[in-house]
Amino acid sequence: MHLIRSIPHKSFRDLCDRYGPLIYLRLGSVPCVVASSPELAREIVGHNELYFASRSITVASHHITYDSSGFAFVPYTPFWKFAKKIVMSQLLGGRTLSQLQPIRADELRLLVELLLEKAKAEETVNLSEEFMKxxxxxxxxxxxSIRYSGKDDQARVARDLAREVTEIFGAFNLSDYIWFLKNIDVQGLLKRSKVTRSKFDDLLEKILKERQEIRMKKKTSDQDSIDDGVKDFVDILLDIQEDESQEIKLTRNNIKAIALDLFMAGTDTSASASEWALAELYNHPAIFNKAREEIDSVVGKTRLIQESDVPNLPYLQAIMKETLRLHPPIPFLARESTEDRNISGYDIPAKTAVFINVWSINRDPKYWPDPWSSSQRGCPGIWLALQEVPAVVGAMIQCFDWKMKDKAELDMSERPGLTVPRAVPLVLVPVTRLNPFG
Ligand code: HEM
Structure with a gap:
């Protein structure tokens, strides 16, 4: 374990450079395999996907996700298949994403307005923080349907909890790897997990109760007199729970754990992609200017870029692809084998933890990267992120020039974390180039 230093994907890369692209490790008492070449990635999550589509349960993920009642951190089970269908077709499917598009447009407008104010006051902005918000x-x-408005509100609690969960999941918990520490909480992560879940539960219970009261009122009154409005994910999940024709009945814990999964998976990943893209563009002004020319010619100078412009902006899309190649928000896929399998002449037994080092595979520019892992267990948030992230990065290019108070080039080092965060926050001064609101 001492070989896996603070940044695991880099330690895995160093070990693979020394011993070859497929290595076997024992992390404490847990057998692990690390794969680090495009061919092996294809063999494991491509041809043999069904045998490597599971995930190991950790102490923290089990407690935080309501005893593994969710979707992202559970093994490959019939429930996962059912939840995957719901997530793909109803929560993150095209129809819901377009119904909820005004929310994203509104948030983008608010972000640009805030940056215009900062530019006027010539203030520095911590963009790592702003992209996260x-x-x-x-x-x-x-x-x-909650939003952090700066006061001590529900969304503030939710954001602090999201940050705490990312830290807990990003930590290397000895209890997961050393059998005699299984029931001893040496690092205090179990305690932190329990406190976090209990706080998150208070918040979710309050929201669920309010929703159920509204639903009850609707049932007992004239159906048509209450406007349904646009449904958020929790409403959609409550509809599915009430639908008797579903093959599996969702429990209250399933609903809370799926909401938590999406909350966790959708925050840091998109924020990380946005901050790395802008940081790379800052260090490559010629590419920044070329992207701006493209945006000017497609969007013009009188309105803010929108998600619907993205398909017409191939250069911006290429910038996003290159950013995800260099800085994949999920640096390695963490899977578990469900059956004994032979990979490239080596036997990998069932129940082995398998890590696919996407970060290191992507270092080879000849390889066309797949930061979403388009496999059974791949990212269901791909369509949301492919609309949301280029639009926000495009707005930063369209509306602002960016300056640094003292240095000319940005520090591009990484620090440990679940989604490869920047070691130094991205702090820049915006200079208004175009105010799309007139
Ligand atoms: C730039 C943004 C994003 C990137 C690069 C990304 C990438 C990934 C990757 C590599 C995985 C692991 C897949 C595997 O093990 O094969 C994953 C899983 C997942 N992602 Fe994303 N993701 C992003 C944004 C999002 C968003 C916005 C959401 C939802 C709101 C989301 C929801 C999920 C979920 C729920 C899983 C777990 C899937 C499962 O276990 O079946 N992701 N993502």
């Missing part, structure tokens, strides 16, 4: 507000509104 933006994606957290987007997912809070889409999931629970």
């Amino acid at each position: 933006f994606s957290n507000n987007v997912i809070s509104r889409m999931t629970l």
Whole structure:
């Protein structure tokens, strides 16, 4: 374990450079395999996907996600298949995403307005923080219809909890790897997980109770007199729970755990992609200018870029792809084998933890990267992120020039974390180039 230093994907890369692209490790008492070449990635999550589509349950993920009642951190089970269908077709499917598009447009407008004010006051902005707030507000509104408005409100609690969960999941918990520490909470992560879940539960219970009261009122009154409005994820999940024709009945814990999964998976990933894209563009001004020319010619200078412009902006899309190649928000896929399997001549037994080092595979520019892992267990948030992230990065290019108070080039190092965060926050001064609101 001492070989897995603070940044696991880099330690895995160093070990694979020394011993080859497929290595076997014992992390404490847990057998692990690390794969680090495009061919092996294809063999494991491509040809043999069904045997490697599970995930190991950790102490923290089990407690936080309501005893593994959710979707993202559970093994490959019939419930996961059922939840995947719901998530793909109803929560993150095209229809819901377009119904909830005004939320994302509104958040983008609010972010640009804030930056215009900062530019006027010539103030520095911590963009790592602002992108995090933006994606957290987007997912809070889409999931629970709450928004952090600066006061001590529900969304503030939700954001602090999201940050705490990311830290807990990002930590290397000895209890998961050393059998005799299984019931001893050496690092205090179990205690933190329990406190976090209990706080999140208070918040979700309050929201669920309010929703159920509204639903009850609707049932007992004239159906048509209450406007349904646009449904958020929790409403959609409550509809599915009430639908007797569903093959599996969702429990209250399933609803809360799925909401929590999407909340977690949708915040840091999108924020990380946005901050790395802008940081790379800052260090590559010629590319920044070329992207701006493209936006000017497609969007013009009188309105703010929108998600619907993105398909017409191939250069911006290429910038996003290159950003995700260099800085994949999920640096390695964490899977577990469900059956004994032979991979490239080596036997991998069932119940082995398998890590696919996407970060290191992507370093080879000849390889066309797949930061979403388009496999059974791949990212269901791809269509949301492919609309949301280029639009926010495009707005930063369209509306502002960016300056640094002292240095000319940005520090691009990483620090440990679940989604490869920047070691140094992205702090820049915006200079208004175009005010799309007139
Ligand atoms: C730039 C943004 C994003 C990237 C690069 C990304 C990438 C990934 C990757 C690589 C995985 C692991 C897949 C595997 O093990 O094969 C994953 C899983 C997941 N992502 Fe994303 N993601 C992003 C944004 C989002 C968003 C916005 C959401 C939803 C709101 C989301 C929801 C999920 C969920 C729920 C899983 C777990 C799927 C499962 O276990 O079946 N992601 N993502």
